[in-house]
Amino acid sequence: MKTMIVREYHDFFLPDSYILDLSDQKIKGCTGCWTCWWKTPGRCIHHDLDFFYHHYITSEKVSFYLTVSQGFVSGNLKTLFDRMIPLFLPYTNYASGESMHDKRYDRYPDIEIHYYDTFLDAAEKKIFEDYLQRTFYQFHSKNISLIGEMRDVRP
Numbered sequence: 001m002k003t004m005i006v007r008e009y010h011d012f013f014l015p016d017s018y019i020l021d022l023s024d025q026k027i028k029g030c031t032g033c034w035t036c037w038w039k040t041p042g043r044c045i046h047h048d049l050d051f052f053y054h055h056y057i058t059s060e061k062v063s064f065y066l067t068v069s070q071g072f073v074s075g076n077l078k079t080l081f082d083r084m085i086p087l088f089l090p091y092t093n094y095a096s097g098e099s100m101h102d103k104r105y106d107r108y109p110d111i112e113i114h115y116y117d118t119f120l121d122a123a124e125k126k127i128f129e130d131y132l133q134r135t136f137y138q139f140h141s142k143n144i145s146l147i148g149e150m151r152d153v154r155p
Contacts, residue, residue, distance in 0.1 A: 117148035
């Protein structure tokens with residue numbers, strides 16, 4: 001099984017896996033130029049995520065290790081999500097009862113999300129988890145699992 005890792009924390013790796021380390025890589029913002037849809041379909045004009053796109057779409061599973069920032073995903077991760085738009089077609093359909101971009105590829109990876117559970121209450125955690133579930137549902141992933149990990153904050 002080919003697994004890809006996107007991490008904001010954790011130092012482990014899997015042999016022969018692609019790792020996108022967001023703790024030391026700043027993702028460039030989407031310019032909204034539509035080049036990834038019309039001029040170079042499936043490829044962003046920035047080219048900084050070319051390896052990411054390839055490994056994401058060819059992986060069976062993508063494991064995310066996320067930090068929680070102000071009760072939400074980090075700005076860098078949100079930018080990565082925005083930049084994933086080349087993986088889909090510019091056309092939308094309403095077959096599911098809601099507006100969704102059409103698939104560019106036949107298959108999208110399963111998603112496993114690990115995060116440090118530092119939420120103040122259950123409502124805050126639910127907003128975070130619902131956002132991630134909805135994001136990857138829109139990204140056409142069939143199996144999405146969220147795993148909250150408790151962080152030991154003692155000195």
